[in-house]
Amino acid sequence: MNIENIIHELNKGVDKKNIYLDEKMSKHTTFKVGGNADVFVCPNNIKELSHVIKVCNILDVPYFVIGNGSNIIVKDNGFRGVIIQVYKNLSDVCIKDGTIVAGAGIMLSKLAKIIAEESLEGFEFASGIPGTLGGAIYMNAGAYGGDMSQVLVSADVVDQQGNIITLTRDELKLGYRTSILQQSNHIVVSGVLKCERGNKDTIACLIQNLNNKRKEKQPLNFPSAGSTFKRPEGYYAGKLIMDSGLRGYKIGDAQVSEKHCGFIINKGNATANDIISLINYVKVNVEDKFGVELQTEVKIIGE
Numbered sequence: 001m002n003i004e005n006i007i008h009e010l011n012k013g014v015d016k017k018n019i020y021l022d023e024k025m026s027k028h029t030t031f032k033v034g035g036n037a038d039v040f041v042c043p044n045n046i047k048e049l050s051h052v053i054k055v056c057n058i059l060d061v062p063y064f065v066i067g068n069g070s071n072i073i074v075k076d077n078g079f080r081g082v083i084i085q086v087y088k089n090l091s092d093v094c095i096k097d098g099t100i101v102a103g104a105g106i107m108l109s110k111l112a113k114i115i116a117e118e119s120l121e122g123f124e125f126a127s128g129i130p131g132t133l134g135g136a137i138y139m140n141a142g143a144y145g146g147d148m149s150q151v152l153v154s155a156d157v158v159d160q161q162g163n164i165i166t167l168t169r170d171e172l173k174l175g176y177r178t179s180i181l182q183q184s185n186h187i188v189v190s191g192v193l194k195c196e197r198g199n200k201d202t203i204a205c206l207i208q209n210l211n212n213k214r215k216e217k218q219p220l221n222f223p224s225a226g227s228t229f230k231r232p233e234g235y236y237a238g239k240l241i242m243d244s245g246l247r248g249y250k251i252g253d254a255q256v257s258e259k260h261c262g263f264i265i266n267k268g269n270a271t272a273n274d275i276i277s278l279i280n281y282v283k284v285n286v287e288d289k290f291g292v293e294l295q296t297e298v299k300i301i302g303e
């Protein structure tokens with residue numbers, strides 16, 4: 001892979017100040033671990049994003065899109081290729097008659113606040129999830145009984161040729177922490193949501209209550225990616241892990257949280273390898289004890 005050539009081609013359609021070389025991925029993931037990406041690009045707009053994808057395809061360079069990096073582990077040796085961050089540059093919001101059109105890069109907390117200000121209800125569940133709208137659609141993120149499938153109407157995505165297409169909620173095939181995007185490599189650039197009119201104070205109060213619950217139950221003072229594992233049918237991952245005697249179990253500086261066993265946390269200087277080793281250790285122990293195969297919710301990339 002010729003990095004100079006990639007940069008040369010990217011420069012033709014992307015603002016130079018949004019292209020970074022050898023970028024530390026620990027700066028862009030909530031776990032605060034991971035090696036460097038060869039190239040890291042934050043496109044200013046959809047045109048720039050399409051250009052990046054076209055360049056990667058023409059030069060046959062691997063690429064991966066991230067939002068806030070709140071559900072990702074980048075391995076310690078980093079990512080060979082281009083990481084594309086869809087974040088603050090693509091975060092405009094427009095609301096009319098309960099229909100919200102928002103850029104994929106907006107943080108859910110900010111979007112929830114804007115929606116609540118308009119006295120629209122149904123998006124409160126998302127206010128404490130520390131990801132972008134794009135990441136939330138890809139994951140069908142959810143909490144406290146709500147998820148993206150309940151409010152999403154459609155999403156505009158850029159396909160592998162750099163074209164924009166609209167996918168309806170049905171076409172997105174949103175399921176438990178999954179969507180069709182997990183198979184297609186399409187990049188979300190915006191989403192259309194529909195919320196009902198509600199009472200502003202009630203909405204604000206619900207958001208406050210849900211966020212208080214989070215603070216009470218989750219180890220929010222340590223870097224993590226939230227729940228490390230998906231909920232296995234009929235069980236809770238955290239309880240299985242606790243009942244396996246792994247509460248507080250550590251490998252290096254990666255630890256099964258004592259506050260919430262479903263979270264693996266970085267106690268300070270964990271490496272991606274510590275975290276991945278701990279994930280595997282937990283999986284083996286839970287399967288041995290309960291015969292339940294845990295699946296990771298967090299996505300692992302790099303080498």
Ligand SMILES: Cc1cc2nc3c(=O)[nH]c(=O)nc-3n(C[C@H](O)[C@H](O)[C@H](O)COP(=O)(O)OP(=O)(O)OC[C@H]3O[C@@H](n4cnc5c(N)ncnc54)[C@H](O)[C@@H]3O)c2cc1C
Nearest residue numbers: 067068069070071131132134135136141142143188225226
């Ligand atoms: C403290 C904490 C609490 C959390 N609580 C919850 C919770 O309650 N519920 C929940 O569901 N999740 C939770 N999470 C996990 C995480 O916040 C969500 O999965 C979130 O939706 C990820 O968004 P992101 O922008 O950070 O995506 P990233 O972590 O950057 O990426 C996650 C996946 O989405 C893909 N992706 C990101 N942006 C795009 C895009 N624009 N187009 C296409 N694909 C994209 C990436 O390729 C990757 O595969 C929590 C995480 C933390 C750290």
